[in-house]
């Protein structure tokens with residue numbers, strides 16, 4: 001297998017972008033990534049998208065988006081693993097370049113969630129329709145079941161959950177692309193409306209329109225890159241777990257995250273403590289804690305104390321979600337996994353501006369779908 | 385949910401029909417074609433017990449459209465005697481009465497009506513076993 005580099009990244013602003021269409025969102029991000037890479041060459045593309053069918057009534061988006069990007073006849077494939085769709089698209093693009101089939105491949109994601117669809121119902125299709133959703137559970141509800149179990153088992157407090165959102169908004173306030181570029185307080189989280197007890201509105205990531213894209217390339221092409229130092233992909237891993245949360249051996253343990261992380265650390269030849277900057281899938285505050293524990297950043301039940309101590313802030317020992325995370329940056333479900341790697345790439349290039357983690361050399365991005373039934377983990381390293 | 389999809393699930397929803405793997409003993413609900421633990425395809429039909437306990441629960445305040453008239457309502461993960469798990473509503477009780485490990489029993493109830501043109505759907509909900 002050959003080495004694979006990220007030579008270009010691009011993303012749209014995230015938010016309620018009523019004036020922009022599904023197609024134009026993706027094309028805008030893809031053009032930004034091509035410009036960033038200073039190339040016009042593409043041999044193939046993979047597009048992560050959770051539910052264009054339900055959100056905008058459009059399927060067959062691989063060919064559609066290749067057409068509007070002016071790239072017919074290259075192969076173009078839509079990839080779906082719920083909210084991990086972009087992570088899975090990136091993994092397929094990575095493998096295509098690593099295998100030597102293509103030299104330059106675009107991988108990205110797009111979701112247009114505010115065109116009037118029933119968002120709660122569309123998102124719920126990522127859970128078991130017949131044995132979870134049938135009974136009236138929602139996505140916040142499923143994560144609330146995890147939160148209650150975590151609080152009961154480990155003594156995690158309501159305030160500690162709120163601190164995750166406060167930290168991510170603090171980072172998001174520094175990100176001009178973020179949907180919510182402002183700070184919030186623990187008191188505001190605790191006073192926000194109840195969605196699914198114990199989770200409140202400010203524990204939840206928002207409904208977002210947005211797209212993000214990466215250009216992956218072989219060493220030969222990356223060697224010609226002029227604009228930015230290339231970033232090497234040192235691991236690309238994916239795993240699955242039971243679709244229904246109730247069938248997990250331990251409700252608070254994200255087995256697919258743990259499996260994908262173990263495979264990724266092995267590929268990269270590193271241990272978790274060597275990672276300098278991390279983006280995790282904080283669709284709900286409790287998710288960030290459970291993911292930290294599954295990634296091996298903390299022992300089970302001990303993640304909340306690290307957040308409370310400020311260790312996961314920019315400037316802390318293990319900065320997490322420097323972009324603002326899904327919570328503050330926004331969560332266009334099929335695009336979030338690509339936006340995470342946009343952030344990690346900028347961090348490893350030293351181009352993250354006010355959010356820059358000093359001396360960041362190794363970055364990790366963790367993206368998951370459903371209640372963690374699908375998970376991808378990518379690890380990247382600065383080359384220069 | 386359309387009626388063919390609903391009708392197929394009646395044995396599970398009405399009567400808690402499940403399976404036990406004859407090789408490794410794992411219980412599967414709903415039934416499936418292969419054991420996820422040992423890959424055996426020899427699975428025998430069983431009926432799940434109705435008694436169990438709450439593992440974790442939530443109160444849904446922002447419901448899906450087809451449950452809008454019922455909110456707020458309680459959803460729990462229930463572990464039945466013998467180890468099978470499922471997700472369902474807990475009814476006829478106040479959230480303050482619930483706790484992790486609270487003993488519950490599954491009862492047959494109306495679940496929902498998706499739209500006026502659709503069928504009324506039934507299934508299991510949990511109630512507290514008091515005293």
Ligand SMILES: [Zn+2]
Pocket residue numbers: 405406407408409410419420421422423424
């Ligand atoms: Zn078995």
